[in-house]
Amino acid sequence: MTGAAKPVGLHALVLAILLALHFVLPDYHHGVLARVLTLATFALGYNLMFGYTGLLSLGHALFFAAGLYGLGMPMQHLGWSAEVALPFGIAFAALLATGVGALALRTQGVAFMIVTLMFAQAGFLTLLYFNEFTRGDEGFVIAQEARSLFGISLADADARYIAALILFAVAMIATLILVRSPAGRVLVAIRENEERARMLGYDVARYKLLAIVASGAMCGAAGAAYGLLFGYVGATFASVQYSILPLLWVLLGGAGTVLGPLIGTAFMTYLIDLGSGLTDAYMLLAGAALVLLTLFAPAGLLGEVRKRWAGWLP
Amino acid sequence: MTVAASGPLLETEGLTRRFGGLTAVDHVDFQLFPGEIRALIGPNGAGKTTFVGLLSGRIPPSEGRVRFGGEDVTRLPAHARMARGMAYTFQITSVFANLSLFDNVALAVQRRLARGEGLEAETMAALDRVGLAGRARQTAGDLSYGHQRLLEIAMGLAQRPRLLILDEPTQGLSDGEIEGFKALVRDVAAEATVLLIEHNMDVVMSLATRITVLDMGARLAEGDPAAIHADAAVQRAYLGG
């Protein structure tokens, strides 16, 4: 492929800025940004499916929570170390995504949205039902001394930021490589015109399943990392709200763009942060943003930029 | 040496498709040999599009069998048939409107390339063949209708198919464009067998080496262009006599 220099340069620059921010940000924003980077990884995973493959899921909280609980439960109840629990959480999310994908992909469009919503809701309710082990809505805290990876304590703010940045960078680079690869081109082809992709000889069902599994694994990684970095595991992260939020972040930043999820997550997190200082009804902002985006900017912030000025943006 | 080399490339036996009470394709036996340019003609509603839908796997048959290259592909889904060397261009242009011409054709090329080597060269070659190489970075949706049809054909060629199915390729083209198209098909026929569904009898008569006529879902006649031209039954079917 030609013209790789500009996109590669831009994304390297973004990572460099994020690294530089580590040294200059005041404590409060440093902490918020670490959270944003972790959640933006969740959004990147969601974007793989929604932005690039055109599959609108309303149940991605399930995969985030699968990573979160896949890490948290064995650490809490079986005394696993983080080194073992982290890959386990990711694998668990990928496995769940395979199962949900195999069933949900038999449907399309609106039915697909409802099926994913229902599976996620069943997962959320299951967490509440086994409240004895999961502590339900209240959740549980992972002990500080257990939250270390290869001898580095992730409870420490500096290590936490760098770990979140590494997580995000890996997910972003993986996305970039995937979408510029032949397989990524096929995913976009499926989004644009599924029947045509099929008639070019592509096994559309297999590619879609691939997208769901990759997306589930990435969201699971974000969930597992969240548990490790912030030390809290709770059923809220499996609720509908956490299926809607990644959709909102990606829509806001720009579906089918590599940097959109980061922009959307950062923007919305700060907005909600500001809003929750003013009122309990801070989700009003999320609702208004969803309606306004649907009405006026369906391509999102970066999508509009790409449309108007920078067609080369991946 | 193999059966496939000497026998038909594509063969159907008793191929039938019913929609509710309507039989759109009715026990059609059909053979297509390597190197042919076969035209499939018939009045509106004769079942032509349903028939190629059955061949390409877009529509499952109610009865009968389809063999491609000597292999029974009746149970294979469309994408698996395409992967075995069929290519299908849509009656209503169906390019990826939001992608560049390059990406459109690259999608057709990349499936057969193991490691993606030569993707760029092959893609550009296919675009060049239909005269669109200069527009490789344009968005397909911005092309004129005639150019979209050409892009569609480039995508078919880029798959290097053994069988290229063209569903009404000249519909909506100007006379000048049709002349170019005819030259292109003759050129393609050196490498691939062509099955052409076409309304324009001019195109059919000048391109086809053999013609099959469908009427009411059944095979009404088959022969070389001169024989079909003279066939009384075909005249009746078209004139409704």
Next chain:
Amino acid sequence: MDFGPYLVFASLEGAVLAATLSLTALGLSLVFGVMRVVNVAHGEFFMLGAVAAWFVSALGGEALGLPAWAGFAAALVLAPAAVGALAWAADRAILARVGYDPERTIVATIGLLYILQQLTLMGYGPEARPVEPPFNARIALPWPEWGADGFAWTWPWGFGTTSYKLFVIVAAAALLMAVWAVLSRSRFGLIMRATQYDRETAQAFGIPVGKVYAWTFALGAALAAAAAVLIVPIQQAHYLMGGDPLLLSFIVVIIGGLGSLRGTVLAALLIGMSDGVISVFFSPTLAKILATLLVALVLVFRPQGLFGAKTA
């Protein structure tokens, strides 16, 4: 209590749920059937109906000194009308402008859900507030038993219902019949069905499709609000109360077959009755888990619904 009376008791409770659920789900089903869109904010229209009923009856009672029954009667008329008007406005302002695109409408109505819910939190507050039922006589039910002395009627303890609950069942049934009559007999119903059958042709015949959609959306929301007014003297009005009716309506509409009115009512009866019975024997959470999985699997393996006819 013996098993028998217990089952009858659960069925009566189930019938109350089934009655209101039929109305709520019918609203969702109408919107889906005619407009081919899924309204995720449907539960919030239900919630708004309940909150509006509280406002009307509180205002009627405190400011105007009306008796409970008059306040309630006013709420039964005003709350659905107000909610319907709001939905009409939402259709014009949002749904019409995204062209009723199925996916964008879902995203937009998710936004609408949060807007309505959070505005209610700001204006009405986080408290749950009761509405006084217009009448609430206890009705004890007898149970036949064969004892040592042969056949006799007994009155098991706690076995009974209230006149208000019976009224809910009757009122919901009456409303259902009224909707049914409107749909099958009136000109508006005919126009709605024509639009549902074929939007383009309807438009070609001069039916103002945009207006029909707006009124359908309003009617769907008003039905949810009416169900909420009926239920609010039994439950309480709370800003988060929209979640359960939304989920249950989804279940009903999907199991009944998307867009099928008869299927919707049948499924509402089935779900309402079995929910009452199931939650007596299982934990409500487990019942919900099973119900959500059932919806997902029905959509995957039998998208026409359990009662819908299979189309080719």
